Amino acid sequence: MEFETVIGLEIHAQLKTATKIFCGCSTKFGAPPNSNTCPICLGMPGVLPVLNKKVVEFAIKFGLATNAKINRFSQFARKNYFYPDLPKGYQTSQFDLPIIGRGEIEIEVDGQTRPIGITRAHMEEDAGKLIHDEVEPVSHVDLNRTGTPLLEIVSEPDIRSPAEAAAYLKKIHAILRYLDICDGNMQEGSFRCDANISLRPVGQDELGTRTELKNMNSFRNVQSALEFEVRRQRDILLDGGTIVQETLLWNPDKNCSESMRGKEDAHDYRYFPCPDLVPVEISEEWIDEVRHLLPELPDQRKARFIDQYDLPEYDAVLLTADREVAEYFEQTVKGGAQAKKASNWIMTELMRELKGDAISSCRVSPSQLAALLTMVEKNTISGKIAKTVFTDMMASGDDPATIVQEKNLAQVSDVGELLALVKEIVAANPAQAEDYRAGKSKLMGFFVGQLMQKTKGQANPQLANELFSKELGG
Incomplete structure (x- = not known):
């Protein structure tokens, strides 16, 4: 029997506001435990939350960037459940009246482009964090993250493979970074993803029993976890077994999923409108104001790079996947480097030297890289020597001309x-x-x-x- 994979992703993007969603506490990462808290985010009796206007603006930005419906009227709800890192005993979220309705983005896998629907995106507050002691059998609660604003982005069950899931996740990640509303740091938890996955016989309309995968902190882990779960569910179904609806944790060390708990449905959370917050009403004028703040988005920049710089599509896709890399490339070209040579250097030498670090950590400025490439173009140094010079530049931050002169590396053309x-x-x-x-x-x-x-x-x-x-x- 052949099976079709059905995947839906729930992305939690921490919004880049200076303060939390309902109070004035800082959202800065890395502060001492429980130092960025106040009576409001700790849920003390008698306190009243006040919505951070910037959170609404960021949500509107995302909706416009994904061709989604901006709901002029939305409402907060209480999502009730008990967990040690949830001091109020409920999470303030949105349920039946979210701020963002149906949207859509396009992904490309194996040369094929197709749309993936976005069901909704809604504003909510984050919970705290449990820290498990490595020595004693105890857990500590850090509530600094409690009340940090999140945008939960829920996809339609349109994704048909783990590769498509990774492509969708990367596309949403890029859009959020281009909009500058989320830093996208998966290691720090500011960009998180849960995946719902089920299998059904090819040709069947009814969805199969789904499982939910959590604890995936990289694009690679998301794809690996989904590939494992496809194999696991397929083996069970071929053996005549049934899939249990449950939440699974991905264990990257063992490269397998592990059962965490039974999977809840919406009615288990007993949603009801939050009595402490008035509904959110958005004017058309405000939407127009936000629309004028939208930057050039990844697909638009990719098309421009191909047209303006005559780059191959492969180069344009890689360069525009990250906003900082795209801007670094453009600044290098403005500094006098040839576009294709700048592209080649950034995609090979620069990325190899960065070893996975963000380009913001690069000690070589775009103008310095442009100067280096110009020296190669003018036969001042050879391409081979340029690689040695570049390694020195990454270590010292010095200009290429200084290094070439100090080490007597100029090309012999006499x-x-x-x-x-x-x-x-x-x-x-x-x-x-x-x-x-x-x-x-x-x-x-x-x-x-x-x-x-x-x-x-x-x-x-x-x-x-x-x-x-x-x-x-x-």
């Missing part, structure tokens, strides 16, 4: 100097010279290599080839 060395090398290798003249043209690499050794890699390779061709051709 015809007289190189010709003397060429004659010396040909004379010292008569057998290879005869073989070259007899038609073994690949030996040119041998001769140029000898010259590079003598000049410590600083000989102008184009000039070297020309000089050897004349000397050996005689």
Whole structure:
């Protein structure tokens, strides 16, 4: 029997506001435990929340960026459940009247583009964090994160493979970062994803029993967890078993999912309108104001890079996946570098040197990279030497001209100097010279290599080839 995979993702994006959603406490990450708290976010009796207007603006931005319906009237609700990191005994969220309705984005997998629907996006507050002691069998509660504003983005069950899920997640991540409403840091928990997944026989309309996957803190883990769950569910169904509706935790160390608890349905949370908050009403004028604040989005920038800089689509996709990388590329080109060469360098040398770190940690400025590439273009240094210079630039932050001068790395282009060395090398290798003249043209690499050794890699390779061709051709 063949099965179809059905996946829906729930993304929790922490919004980049300075203060929490219903109080004035800081949202800064890394503060001492329980220091960014107050009676409101701790849920003390008699306190009243006040909605942070910036949270609403950010939600509108996301809705506009995903061609979604902006609901002019939305309402907060109480989501009731008990957990140690939830001091009020309920989470203030939105249920039947969310701020953002149906939207849509496009993803591309294996050269195929198709739309993925967004069911809704709603505002809510985050819970706290449990810290489990590694020595004693106790857990500590840090409520700093309690009340941090979240935008929960719920997809339609339109995703048909783990690869599509990863592509959808990356696209939403990029949109949020371009809008500058979420920093997207999965390690710090400011961009989190839960996945609902089920299998059904091909051709069947009814959805299968779903499981929910949690604890996936990277794009790779999301795809790996979903691939594992597809195999697990498929094996159960082929053996005649039934899928249990449950919540699973992904264990990246064991590369498998582990049962956490039974999966709840909406009625288990006993949602009801929050009596402490008035409904949110949004005017058309406010929506228009926010629309004018929208930046160039990933798909728009990709199309422009292809048109303006004549880049291949592959380059444009990679460069625009991250807003900071795209801006770094453009600043490098503005600094005088050729677009394609800047693209190649950023996608290879720069990314290799960063080793997965954000480009904001790069010590080489776009203008410095442009200067380095210009030196290669003008034959001041060779491409090989440029890689060595770039490594030094990443370590020191110095300008390329300074490094080249201090280490005497300038390319040797003096015809007289190189010709003397060429004659010396040909004379010292008569057998290879005869073989070259007899038609073994690949030996040119041998001769140029000898010259590079003598000049410590600083000989102008184009000039070297020309000089050897004349000397050996005689």
